[in-house]
Amino acid sequence: MDQVHTRAMEALQPFIHLTKSSSATSPRFVANIITNATTSPHTYVFAELLEQPAVQALQSPDTPAELRGYLTLLKIFAWGTWQDYQQTPDLPSLNEEQARKLRLLSLLSLAATIKPITYEILIKLLSLSAPSDLETLVTAAIYASLITARLSPATTPPTVNVTSVAPLRDVEPTSLPTMISTLTAWESRCGSVINDIEAEIAKIRADSAQRRTKEHARVVVIEKILAGWNPETAEASLLPEPIARGGSRKLGWKPRDIGAAFKNRDFFGGSNKREFDDDGYFDEHADEFEPIESGMDIDEAPGSRVGGLSSQGARHAKRFLGKKL
Structure with missing residues (x-):
């Protein structure tokens, strides 16, 4: 899975270099870069592209209204889902490759948050027309090493059993405080567990030292008895x-x-x-x-x-x- 992330980062580098060229001052040129980056079959991470000044310049009031939506579209590809695209107005239309890419990225997010994940849920959330379309999409994700999963169409209900998900979704900046709070609480629990373990170790050591002291005293008494023992008298x-x-x-x-x-x-x-x-x-x-x-x-x-x-x-x-x- 780490190799998939590395390949995705390498696939994004040519588009990052284009945003640093002299032509990147044109909003339409930057919009074309976003379209090509989201269409490319090997690009699955987009946070680094989002950070480029030329891309951020699309939110300027001077940018034509029809081009401002490309920045929002790129954010949806970075950490959003297919439903976010459907619910957000004034976004550029997607070509076939972009739609397939966004559905694959949405599948990663859904597989990491929904257990168990059924055919019915995925068909609804990804706007698919038939179970066969879902099976084709899941099979493509498996062969691309995006997920490790097994299709179970004969179960009731039919499910997709996902066992691992590639780390290819970017983190939305607004979710960082929640993540920090969760990690802080986890750190506190870990610290409490460590303190309990250390206290137990200290107790075991004290008991061991006490046993050694008693054993030493017993040995000393036995040695004193043996030192005063006379075979003839005995x-x-x-x-x-x-x-x-x-x-x-x-x-x-x-x-x-x-x-x-x-x-x-x-x-x-x-x-x-x-x-x-x-x-x-x-x-x-x-x-x-x-x-x-x-x-x-x-x-x-x-x-x-x-x-x-x-x-x-x-x-x-x-x-x-x-x-x-």
Whole structure:
């Protein structure tokens, strides 16, 4: 679509150069330039031609009345429609090419403002006599890259589905204040949205910083706990209280015996369901077990003491430890 606008601007340049020639002082010569520019098949923008002093001079009181209408005609080709031409009096008549050009330009404006655009509306606004004339005009606009559209004559009602319009219509100067007001309101809404987004970003960053602070404090606490942890003290806390207070030495236990006790979780009421049997484990259904021959030499005579234990204490230790110890 941008290439179409570029070609249209290039097609207008020869007519602009003519308005700067010495002959442009003649109102009729300028009127002929306007007629040729609006008839040319590749010219669709006319604002630059309108700005030329020779063209603006047509509104002078010295200009013949029959030639003043050419300036108004050029304005209609720049930003007007076919209806504007029909409703404006004292305008020059159009040749066939000019009429086709103005209908094409009007189609661009209507396609950008009316949704959906039906056959009935276009036939009425463009003063066409039959649907076939409309289809011919729309097809010409499509092949000229003025619009991207699809004809749907079988729908109810028949429609012209326009998806894009080339930027070939000029802007009327009197519409600029309205456009500026609309753009200002849009800018204000955009600014409000940006402020909301920035506030949300700030909140997310604050929450993230707070989470990092809590995580850092947790890590510091864990590091302090690990720094004061003593493996030997922690292991003693897992032993039965008599053993933790040195009872293992009183019972004649050696370090390897304590290690074996740690390996058997049933010793501490763990989840291991195995009991010593004849090989040194409990019988599963036995409430009490008989002493099993131990490698320890203990005198069981009444009142005798072995290793600082009475015979009763020795029997208890023998029963408790079993052959596996």
